[in-house]
Structure formats: structure tokens, C-alpha cells
Amino acid sequence: MLTLREILRRFWPYTRTDRAKLVAAFVAMAASTACDTAVVTMFARIVDGATVARSMDAVWPSAVDWMVLTAVGGVLSVVGGWLMVGAAERFVFRLRHEVFAHLQRLGPSFFSGHPTGDLISRLSTDIDGVEALASSGIVTTVIAVGTAAAYAAAAVIVQWQLALIVVALAPLMWLTSRITGRFTRTAARTERAAAGEVGNAIQQSLQNLPLVQAYGTEAVESARLDHHGEVWWRARARESRLQMVYAPITTIIQSGALLAVLVAGAAFIASGELTVGGLFGFAAYLGYLYPPLSQLGSLHLTITSASASCERLLEVLDAEPEVVDAADADPSPVRRGRLELRDLRYVYPGTDSAGLDGVSLTVEPGRFVLVTGPSGAGKSTLTRMLLRFVDPQDGAVLLDGVDVRDRTIAAVRDAITLLPQKPMLFDLTVAENIAYARPDATRAEVEAAARDAGALAFVRELPQGFDTPIGEDGATLSGGQRQRLAIARALLRTSPVLVLDEPTTGLDAPTARAVLDPLKRLSGGRTTIVVSHDLTPARDADLVVVLDAGRIVARGRHHELLARPGVYADLWAAQQGALPDDGPVPVPAPPRPVPVPPRRPVEVVPDAVTNPLRLLALAAAEAAVTARTAVSGRASNAALLAPSARESGTVAPPPPGHPTPRRPRHGAPPPDPRPGRSSRSSVTNGPLVTPRGPVPGPRGPASGPQPSSGRHDAGAPRRRTVADLVGGRPGAPSHRRPDPGP
Numbered sequence: 001m002l003t004l005r006e007i008l009r010r011f012w013p014y015t016r017t018d019r020a021k022l023v024a025a026f027v028a029m030a031a032s033t034a035c036d037t038a039v040v041t042m043f044a045r046i047v048d049g050a051t052v053a054r055s056m057d058a059v060w061p062s063a064v065d066w067m068v069l070t071a072v073g074g075v076l077s078v079v080g081g082w083l084m085v086g087a088a089e090r091f092v093f094r095l096r097h098e099v100f101a102h103l104q105r106l107g108p109s110f111f112s113g114h115p116t117g118d119l120i121s122r123l124s125t126d127i128d129g130v131e132a133l134a135s136s137g138i139v140t141t142v143i144a145v146g147t148a149a150a151y152a153a154a155a156v157i158v159q160w161q162l163a164l165i166v167v168a169l170a171p172l173m174w175l176t177s178r179i180t181g182r183f184t185r186t187a188a189r190t191e192r193a194a195a196g197e198v199g200n201a202i203q204q205s206l207q208n209l210p211l212v213q214a215y216g217t218e219a220v221e222s223a224r225l226d227h228h229g230e231v232w233w234r235a236r237a238r239e240s241r242l243q244m245v246y247a248p249i250t251t252i253i254q255s256g257a258l259l260a261v262l263v264a265g266a267a268f269i270a271s272g273e274l275t276v277g278g279l280f281g282f283a284a285y286l287g288y289l290y291p292p293l294s295q296l297g298s299l300h301l302t303i304t305s306a307s308a309s310c311e312r313l314l315e316v317l318d319a320e321p322e323v324v325d326a327a328d329a330d331p332s333p334v335r336r337g338r339l340e341l342r343d344l345r346y347v348y349p350g351t352d353s354a355g356l357d358g359v360s361l362t363v364e365p366g367r368f369v370l371v372t373g374p375s376g377a378g379k380s381t382l383t384r385m386l387l388r389f390v391d392p393q394d395g396a397v398l399l400d401g402v403d404v405r406d407r408t409i410a411a412v413r414d415a416i417t418l419l420p421q422k423p424m425l426f427d428l429t430v431a432e433n434i435a436y437a438r439p440d441a442t443r444a445e446v447e448a449a450a451r452d453a454g455a456l457a458f459v460r461e462l463p464q465g466f467d468t469p470i471g472e473d474g475a476t477l478s479g480g481q482r483q484r485l486a487i488a489r490a491l492l493r494t495s496p497v498l499v500l501d502e503p504t505t506g507l508d509a510p511t512a513r514a515v516l517d518p519l520k521r522l523s524g525g526r527t528t529i530v531v532s533h534d535l536t537p538a539r540d541a542d543l544v545v546v547l548d549a550g551r552i553v554a555r556g557r558h559h560e561l562l563a564r565p566g567v568y569a570d571l572w573a574a575q576q577g578a579l580p581d582d583g584p585v586p587v588p589a590p591p592r593p594v595p596v597p598p599r600r601p602v603e604v605v606p607d608a609v610t611n612p613l614r615l616l617a618l619a620a621a622e623a624a625v626t627a628r629t630a631v632s633g634r635a636s637n638a639a640l641l642a643p644s645a646r647e648s649g650t651v652a653p654p655p656p657g658h659p660t661p662r663r664p665r666h667g668a669p670p671p672d673p674r675p676g677r678s679s680r681s682s683v684t685n686g687p688l689v690t691p692r693g694p695v696p697g698p699r700g701p702a703s704g705p706q707p708s709s710g711r712h713d714a715g716a717p718r719r720r721t722v723a724d725l726v727g728g729r730p731g732a733p734s735h736r737r738p739d740p741g742p
């Protein structure tokens with residue numbers, strides 16, 4: 001439980017620009033209190049003027065003084081309050097800003113332990129709690145302390161014997177406040193935590209509302225909210241009731257004190273030690289003294305209640321960012337985009353299994369690397385490390401030969417454009433969403449980016465074109481349209497490195513197709529790392545890196561990896577819909593004859609012969625490849641790897657003076673390096689990212705695409721694929737567990 005002193009110590013820095021105003025406010029309020037105290041001295045003069053001197057001569061000047069002092073005191077009080085409230089509200093505004101800004105610096109570990117709804121509650125309800133303390137609480141304290149001190153001093157001067165009676169009762173009020181505060185503290189903590197849970201329950205339910213509605217689990221979600229809501233309202237009611245109890249108890253104490261003063265005062269008047277005016281004056285002091293004392297008591301409750309909020313805010317402010325700039329970090333921009341990963345190792349805090357373990361890789365500027373692997377292999381961890389969301393515990397990431405930890409975070413993130421898997425759009429207009437990458441972009445640049453991303457046509461169809469609001473996360477757009485806006489946004493950035501996170505995974509074939517060309521434009525000339533389950537871009541990659549359990553288990557060109565058994569071949573087969581992607585390859589025995597499509601005989605690598613299922617997958621893959629080549633008709637500009645580089649894992653640029661070996665265009669696939677493979681059945685180099693075309697299924701006749709037009713008709717009904725036949729979906733990773741088999 002934080003004390004007022006600790007709260008002031010921790011939060012005082014946030015008042016930095018308003019301290020002059022605070023001082024002015026204190027002075028104004030102190031002067032106002034002095035005026036009010038002086039007014040009370042008029043009580044005795046007016047009453048005694050009439051009752052003792054029996055003359056109005058003393059009454060009128062006192063009455064005039066009374067009015068003047070009251071008016072001046074009132075004005076000073078308004079000025080002081082005005083300044084104080086402005087400073088207090090600005091403090092709350094700044095506090096929210098600081099908490100939010102700090103939150104944005106925190107890393108994945110913090111967010112995995114703090115649900116979004118709870119964090120929203122901290123930034124709203126808990127900030128409101130601090131606001132109650134800062135605005136009314138601090139103003140009340142200042143006025144109350146000043147007023148109570150002034151009236152207490154005046155009361156002692158006027159009648160110290162009566163003042164003693166009052167002082168003797170003051171500890172009772174303090175005790176009441178302490179006892180009530182103790183119970184309030186527990187209730188306030190419970191209430192704030194429950195408010196966080198309520199926020200979280202609402203956020204989760206609304207976020208997943210389509211699922212909730214589709215599964216008819218509205219009652220379950222309501223019950224979840226009610227569960228936390230009930231804890232909240234009970235705690236809230238307890239807190240309010242305790243504060244309510246405090247008021248009548250203090251009234252009884254005050255009333256008792258007044259009675260004691262009257263009785264003692266009557267005795268003093270009877271003995272001639274006190275005039276009636278003196279007793280009136282003292283009673284007036286009491287009337288002014290008790291409200292601020294009472295406010296100080298309830299302030300204790302406000303502090304108790306607000307300290308629960310302060311604790312929750314300090315928990316955020318005290319959380320250490322996982323990545324910070326070194327004191328001498330280099331802010332200069334990264335120009336070439338040469339990327340080197342040196343023996344990276346990362347273990348998530350609180351776990352003992354490595355997310356990455358000894359990962360080394362070099363990518364020369366302008367090269368394209370596909371990083372793939374099964375679920376949990378470490379792909380996302382690698383993406384986080386490239387963008388410095390986390391730093392490795394061992395090893396280093398180097399950009400243009402400099403450890404990213406020696407560069408500023410801003411310089412590293414300026415150098416890398418992330419295209420996240422989820423488009424992540426804001427509830428803004430189309431133009432504002434695109435310009436998010438570069439707020440100073442002109443409308444012409446925004447429109448050019450939209451055109452290059454293939455978004456111009458649909459944006460023009462929107463009711464207000466580029467000025468159409470797209471709703472939360474682009475709710476009014478289709479998945480493909482959202483993705484194209486995200487690509488347009490990325491196109492506005494000119495960074496030398498591009499990280500594409502699952503650019504086509506989860507999109508259906510026509511949608512994926514619609515985003516392929518813009519993706520190629522996006523990657524042109526930049527160092528491109530595609531992190532994906534989807535192996536569609538594999539043929540265009542200068543290097544395919546296969547991660548498994550945090551380690552690189554294979555690397556090479558697509559056809560090289562496909563030629564040898566292992567994780568990659570299994571992934572590829574799984575993607576064709578014939579094998580599960582996350583388990584051992586079942587080897588049925590004895591081998592059964594494999595139906596080979598009659599029009600497209602497939603030559604297989606030796607290991608596939610022993611495994612009919614793999615053979616089946618390869619057959620499907622081959623047909624798909626041929627279909628892709630016919631459909632797309634585009635050749636990639638990616639260069640072939642130098643053998644030495646392939647072995648070392650380095651994607652090397654072509655030697656100077658040598659023309660970059662270009663991939664043959666459509667219709668002229670290169671000879672397959674695998675022995676015994678004809679160019680016809682070899683894995684060809686298609687575009688950077690190419691949708692899988694129709695493939696001949698093993699359970700039906702071969703039905704290769706008709707290359708007559710050279711373009712796929714997106715509007716034509718999609719033919720059944722192997723994936724369809726086995727219930728999978730092309731482009732989407734299979735997460736089915738392997739069939740245990742007979």
C-alpha cells in the first residue's frame with residue numbers, strides 16, 4: 001500500500017511544467033484562507049458591539065471589513081482553484097501519456113502476462129482514480145490543511161481553553177479515518193483488479209464476437225463478464241459504503257465537540273471570563289474548522305482508494321523494456337541492407353526451451369530468403385529479433401556489418417519494413433491508413449502506392465474514395481482488400497530490408513493471387529525475408545532456410561531441399577495436402593502402386609519411391625508446378641546462388657562483371673540439377689510468390705491447366721486440388737495431427 005508521500009514522490013516528476021502554477025495556486029489559496037480567518041474575527045466585534053458597547057459605531061466598519069475580506073477571499077479562492085485544477089488535470093493527462101508511451105516500449109514478455117483489456121482498464125479506470133486524487137484530492141488537501149491550521153491558530157488565540165476541548169476530540173476523527181481506510185484499502189484493490197478483469201472479458205468477447213455468435217456462446221460470455229462484474233460491484237459497493245459510514249461518524253464527533261464548547265463557553269460567560277460575542281466567534285471558528293478536518297479525514301480514504309490505482313500504474317511504469325538504446329547508439333541510417341545473424345540464441349523469460357538456438361545466416365543486399373518450418377519452430381521469434389522487439393541472449397544480428405544493439409532502435413526499425421501477417425488497419429480513412437507509414441506523404445504518393453499495391457480500383461469504388469473510413473481493423477473491407485492496403489502502406493516506406501510475415505498464408509487462392517504482384521513490387525531490389533508456412537514463394541527464394549525447434553535444420557534452394565528427405569520435404573508434401581505437416585511421415589507397408597497422371601509422367605527422387613505418400617505428394621506438386629508455370633508466365637528476377645554461398649548459407653551477389661543469371665521466362669524452365677530429371681518435370685522458377693494452380697489429383701484424372709491464354713481466369717471456378725480431395729485448403733498450413741496409422 002503506497003502512502004501519500006510515496007505517491008507524491010513517484011508522481012511529482014509529472015508535474016514538471018506546472019510547478020510555477022502550483023506555487024501561485026498555493027499562495028492564492030493561503031491568502032484566501034487568511035481572508036476567511038480574518039472574517040471570523042468580525043463575529044466577536046459585531047456581536048460585542050451590539051451587546052456590550054450597545055453602539056452601532058463598531059458594527060458598521062466591521063460589517064464593511066467583513067464584505068471586503070469575503071469578496072477578496074472569494075476571488076483568491078477562485079484564482080487558486082483555477083490554477084490548481086488546470087495543473088492537476090494536466091498532470092493526469094501527462095500521466096496517461098507517459099504510461100501509454102512506456103507501454104509502447106515494452107516487449108512481448110510483458111504483454112503475454114498482461115491482457116489487453118486489463119491494460120485498457122489501467123489507462124482508463126485507474127487513471128480516473130488518480131485523477132480523483134490529483135484534482136479534487138490535492139486541491140482539497142491544500143485548502144483543508146491551510147484552512148484548518150489558520151482556524152485552529154485563531155481559535156487558540158481567541159479562547160485557548162475552548163480550543164483545547166476541540167483539539168482533544170481531533171484524534172477521534174483521525175482514528176475513524178484510519179479504521180475506515182484500512183477496510184477501504186482491501187476493497188479498493190479488489191475493485192481495481194476486478195475492473196481490469198471486466199475490461200478484459202469485454203475486450204475478449206467483442207474481439208471474438210463472430211465466433212461467439214456462430215457458436216451460440218453469448219450466455220457463456222455474459223456469465224464470464226458477470227462473474228468478474230459481481231466481484232467488481234461488491235467491492236465497489238463496499239468501498240462506497242465505507243466512505244459513506246465515515247461522514248455520519250465525523251458529524252457525531254463534531255456535534256459532540258460543539259456541545260462541549262457551548263457548555264464550557266456558557267460556564268466561562270457565567271464566570272465573566274468570556275463575552276457572548278467571544279463565544280459566537282469561537283463557535284464560528286469551529287464551524288469553519290471542522291469541514292476541512294473532515295475533508296482531511298476523507299482524503300485519507302481517497303488516497304487509500306487511489307493508491308490501488310497508483311500501484312497498478314506504477315507496475316506498468318516500472319516494467320523494463322526488453323530492448324533499449326545503448327548510450328552511444330548510432331542513429332545513422334542503414335543503407336545497403338546486408339543482414340547477418342550470428343549464432344542467435346533466445347530463451348523466453350520464464351521458460352527453459354530455446355525459441356532460437358544457434359541460428360546463423362547471412363543475406364546479401366537485395367537477396368530473397370524464405371524462412372520456413374513447422375509450428376513452434378521459431379519463425380516468429382526470428383521476426384521479433386530482426387525488428388528488435390527482443391534482443392538475443394547470445395549471438396548478434398548485424399545490419400550492414402554493425403550489431404543492431406550498437407544502432408538506435410529507431411535506425412534499425414527504419415531500415416526494416418515489416419508486412420505483418422494481420423494487416424493491422426486503423427479506424428481511419430483509406431488515405432490515412434496508407435499514409436500511416438509516412439505521415440508526410442502527399443496525396444499523389446498515397447495514390448501511387450495504392451495503385452502499385454493493386455488497391456486503386458476498389459478504393460475508387462468506395463463511397464468517398466480515399467477519404468472513406470474503413471472501420472475498426474478495416475471491418476468494411478474484404479481480407480484481400482485489407483492486405484492490399486497494408487502492402488500500399490509498406491510501399492510508402494523505402495527501407496532496404498523487407499520482412500514479410502506469412503504474406504499469403506490463410507488467404508484463399510484468388511485472394512492470394514490478387515496480392516502477389518504488389519508483393520513482388522514491394523520486394524524489388526530490397527533484402528527480403530519471407531517468414532512463412534506457405535511454401536509458395538520457395539521457388540523464387542535465393543535461399544530457403546528451414547527452422548525446427550529453434551535450429552536451422554536445412555538450407556538450400558527449393559529443389560535441393562525437396563530432393564532430400566527431411567522436414568522441408570515433409571512440409572512441402574503436407575502443403576500439397578497429402579501429408580500432415582507436424583508429425584513423422586507415416587510409411588505404410590507394403591508400398592502400393594501409385595497412380596501417376598498419364599499425361600504428365602513424374603520422375604521421382606529415390607527416397608520417394610520407398611514412400612508412396614511422399615511420391616503421391618510429389619506427383620501433385622509437380623503437376624502444380626507445371627500449372628503455375630503455365631498460369632503465371634512470369635520469371636523471377638532473383639539470381640541463382642553461387643554454390644559456395646549455398647554451402648555456407650550465405651546468399652551471395654553475382655560476381656562483378658557477370659550478368660546476374662536470370663531465371664528463364666515462362667515456357668523455358670531451367671534444367672533441373674537433380675540427376676535424371678527432365679526440364680519438363682523439374683521445379684521451375686516462377687514469380688516471387690505464385691499461387692498454386694490446379695493440380696492433378698491422384699484420385700481423378702490429371703487435369704492440368706490450359707495455358708492457352710497464359711493467364712489464370714480468377715473468375716473461373718477453381719478445380720479440385722489434391723488439398724481439396726483430402727479436405728485441406730491450398731495455401732493454408734495443415735495442423736492436423738498425423739494419423740497414427742494402422
Ligand SMILES: Nc1ncnc2c1ncn2[C@@H]1O[C@H](COP(=O)(O)OP(=O)(O)OP(=O)(O)O)[C@@H](O)[C@H]1O
Nearest residue numbers: 108112348351355374375376377378379380381382
Ligand atoms: N511469449 C512467449 N513466451 C514463452 N514462450 C514462447 C513465447 N512465444 C513463443 N514461445 C515459444 O517459443 C518457441 C518458438 O515459437 P515461435 O512463435 O517463434 O514459433 P513459430 O515458428 O513462429 O510458430 P508458428 O508457425 O506456429 O507461429 C515455441 O516453443 C513457443 O512455444
